[in-house]
Amino acid sequence: MNTMNTLDILYVRSLGLLVDATWGVALLLGALWVSARLFRRASASFRSMAWNAGFGAALLLPLLLALLPVSSSLWHLTSRRADGIKSSVQSEHEVKPVSATATGAPRVAPISEPARSPDVRDFEMGPDIIRYAIWCWFAGVMFVLARFGAGHLVLHHRSRQIDGALEADWGSAAEEAARMLELSDDVTLLQSQDTFAPAIWGFRNPTLFLPAKVKWSFERKLVILLHEFAHIKRRDSQALWLQQFVAALYWFNPTRV
DSSP, X not given: OOBOOHHHXXXXXXXXXXXXXXXXXXXXXXXXHHHHHHTTTXXXXXXXHHHHHHHHHHHHHHHXXXXXXSOOHHHHXXXXXXXXXXXXXXXXXSOOOOOBOTTSOBOOOOOOOOOOXXXXXXXXXXXXXXXXXXXHHHHHHXXXXXXXXXXXXXXXXXXXXXXXXXXXXXXXXXXXXXXXXXXXXXXXXXXXXXXXXXXXXXXXXXXXXXXXXOOOOHHHHHHHHHXXXXXXXXXXXXXXXXXXXXXXXXXXXXXXX
């Protein structure tokens, strides 16, 4: 008879934490969406800060649930039958008073078998299914992170191929936009034939890809750079990494990013 080993229990508890965290994240993101609708007239910085705080809480929620002194809902769901067997076995081993027989001789209590550990077949959800679910979730996490990493590798390769030549208007507009926003970050501007719209890339040292050979006025370039530099000042590039980690962790959740 195969008893529940430590690895099986770890699988059950991990899947239980994931299920509980999924429900919590769904409620959290739903509350954030309602709050965003209610405070839609608030500043973009405030709304961005609220969403980032929510994503950070979603990322830490499994750890918080693991530290709480309560069992997960899935653990209760899968171990009800095992708990019933354990309680029935314990009741059989309760010490019963020894009574005397009609002849006056003491009656000997029957010797019962030692208590056994919960068997894998006692669980309503088989350990094989739980293991497959955990590995399926892990494969999904790796797929989402690999796709995100591949996109950054493409942008890194593209940035190395650009010669760095920049139209004079872009440089002057960048200086003016940085002065107006009091931006202290050193932003690298790159013009590319493959870029059709401005895009920011980079975690610590931001790079702004700009379309090449566009017929935009200085005023329009300034407005575009003010918008993109506002993203950089709010650390939206770093927030994107946080959102992608949350999306990878809860890739199966319909309410994910």
